[in-house]
Structure formats: structure tokens, C-alpha cells
Amino acid sequence: MNNIIASDIYETIKSKENIDSYLNDILEISDLTKEREFNIFKSEEIWDYQIDESSFAEWLYSKENPELVDLKKELSILINKAKTIDRKTYNKYESYLEEGSSNFYSFSCQFVFLSDDDKEQYHNVSTLNKYYNVLRWYLRKSPNINTLFNSGKNVFPNLYFHENVLPSLRTLNNSFSSIVEEIIEHLEALELYSGIENKIPSVSNRVKCQQIVEKYNIDCSPETSRERAKIMSFEILVSERKQKINCEYHTKFKKFGRDNTKQDRIYFSFGDKEYEDGKMIIYHIGDHV
Structure with a gap:
């Protein structure tokens, strides 16, 4: 180049x-x-x-x-x-x-x-x-899920891609080539939000979801099932104590032209100041768990 x-x-x-x-x-x-x-x-x-x-x-x-x-x-x-x-x-x-x-x-x-x-x-x-x-223009032409995962940190500097993202990409109900454009669109929205509005204190995560809906016109909400919310979480060690990071918040891809029983989502956390510099955490891109 x-x-x-x-x-x-x-x-x-x-x-x-x-x-x-x-x-x-x-x-x-x-x-x-x-x-x-x-x-x-x-x-x-x-x-x-x-x-x-x-x-x-x-x-x-x-x-x-x-x-x-x-x-x-x-x-x-x-x-x-x-x-x-x-x-x-x-x-x-x-x-x-x-x-x-x-x-x-x-x-x-x-x-x-x-x-x-x-x-x-x-x-x-x-x-x-x-x-x-x-870089995102090239990523849209990404041939496989490995490229998306490995390039994420370079293309979306305000997001942290958890190691769980790669195996979750293998659960996509839709073919990667048919949905990669929308995946990038959603990640771009989260990247922009993470770099600006997510820094504002005293705003609840539910309000943040609504702001994403209004600002970027993508569906974003917390998980309604507490059992599924537990699945979308992981633990970190802070000062020798375990601390849970909840990644239940998710964006939903458009349903038009897709099987309503096979919907995919991006699950994420708005971040934790004790983990990866407080970046928003992308945890799962794939099947609705």
C-alpha cells in the first residue's frame, strides 16, 4: 500500500x-x-x-x-x-x-x-x-471471523475485545459475509459512544442504552433474563478480590430479510475503571444466548 x-x-x-x-x-x-x-x-x-x-x-x-x-x-x-x-x-x-x-x-x-x-x-x-x-472499510471486506477479532483492537481503539469474542463469532446464525457490514456498523457506534458519552459520570447504563438508540439508530438494551445476564459476565481480580463484570447490555441486528428465530447480537459492558483502562468491553458477537 x-x-x-x-x-x-x-x-x-x-x-x-x-x-x-x-x-x-x-x-x-x-x-x-x-x-x-x-x-x-x-x-x-x-x-x-x-x-x-x-x-x-x-x-x-x-x-x-x-x-x-x-x-x-x-x-x-x-x-x-x-x-x-x-x-x-x-x-x-x-x-x-x-x-x-x-x-x-x-x-x-x-x-x-x-x-x-x-x-x-x-x-x-x-x-x-x-x-x-x-481501516474499517477494509475490515468490512474481511474474509473471516479471525480477521475481525484480530483487527478489532487496531480499528476500534476505544473498545476492548475480550477473548470470548472469537468463539462467540462461531455461533453466528447468519453467514459472516451477510452480517459483517452490520457488525462493523454496531461496533462503530459503540466506539464513538465509548470515546465521548460513556465518559460522562452519573448516567445509568439504561440511560446509556437509550442514548445509543437515539444517537445511532441501533437497537440497544439490557438483558431481560437474569439467567442469561449471569452467562454474559466474567470475573477479574482486583486487589486480590474477585470482581464480576456484567456484559448483559447488547445491540440487536435488524430482522428484515432474516429468520426471526435466528437472531444475532453484540453483548458488551460499558466498562470498569479497574479493567483495560475503563474501555467498553465487547464480550460476545453471535447467537442470542
Whole structure:
């Protein structure tokens, strides 16, 4: 996979109110792509891009705004290490984006992920959220349950996937290929909720379920059977004492076009501060137990 740094990155940076936060995003995306061994390229023209008679190179190496100096230094190292491509090659990539693919808004972003042999796999990435959306795009095309389980922690950083998830995926009543899109949709909703609303104190779990219903338009509720609720729980050791984590809360997949007697669910916990940094815990993706 190729990762192209846009030549007009300077224009994108300067348009941001919180430049320090934006630079942090750029560097974090870079670290994440390095882990996946993406090839990183740039055009030499990136240095000469100008705004208000100041070039990108001049801004990058200037000492103004002391709070940005360290971040700009890291960014300069990133760009210097990127391999150089000629203008013709860069224009070729830019022309792909101008064909109107729904994956793109403009070429004004810091990165473009693309595969030379498949134009569906061109993705415009300018924020961490868009980066994770790209990973989820690939996950939707996941061929099997092992890929979903093993990729979960990388694709949904606010969720913790319990080891029980993998065997539970084998209990799905519907074929994995027919339901994977909806699984990702539900996990995306829980990921977003976990990163924002779930941090708000003094909100009951029942209210949280209702918020998920209203905000993301997916069915979410606690388990009605106390016996089934007990099954959807596990114990952890805290200060040498056993503590139970209840994962009875669940989302239900749409029933349209599916056998009403063969419904699947995602069971989860809203999290425990003593376990996995308080992340929401995905415990079961499969049959209604």
C-alpha cells in the first residue's frame, strides 16, 4: 500500500485553528502507518508550496510559535524520510482523485492511501477518525471471523475485545459475509459512544442504552433474563478480590430479510475503571444466548 503526502499539506495545516492538535494527528497517523509498513512518498514541490509569501519549508524550520517547534521538527523528519516521486507520478495520483470517487472530498489532506491496481482502494485521510474509517472499510471486506477479532483492537481503539469474542463469532446464525457490514456498523457506534458519552459520570447504563438508540439508530438494551445476564459476565481480580463484570447490555441486528428465530447480537459492558483502562468491553458477537 502506498501513502502519499499531499503537496498542499501546508495549506491544510494553516487553515486549522488548533495547529498543535492537527500536527499531533499527522504524526500519530504516520506512526500507525509505519506499523503496517506502508510506503510513504512525497513530491519535492511540497517544500515550495506558498501561503502569504511564506513557503512550507520556511514555516517548518522557523522558530516562531515556540509551542510548535518540536512538532514541526518531527514533521520535517517524517517528510524528509518519505521517498521522492516525480511530478508526473504525483499528478497521476491526483488525477485518480479528480475522477469523483465517493471516498474523497478533495486532494487537500495530508495523506492519500492507495493501491495502484484497484481504484476502489484510494482513501483520502486528513484526521485520525478518517484513518480509522479507512481501516474499517477494509475490515468490512474481511474474509473471516479471525480477521475481525484480530483487527478489532487496531480499528476500534476505544473498545476492548475480550477473548470470548472469537468463539462467540462461531455461533453466528447468519453467514459472516451477510452480517459483517452490520457488525462493523454496531461496533462503530459503540466506539464513538465509548470515546465521548460513556465518559460522562452519573448516567445509568439504561440511560446509556437509550442514548445509543437515539444517537445511532441501533437497537440497544439490557438483558431481560437474569439467567442469561449471569452467562454474559466474567470475573477479574482486583486487589486480590474477585470482581464480576456484567456484559448483559447488547445491540440487536435488524430482522428484515432474516429468520426471526435466528437472531444475532453484540453483548458488551460499558466498562470498569479497574479493567483495560475503563474501555467498553465487547464480550460476545453471535447467537442470542
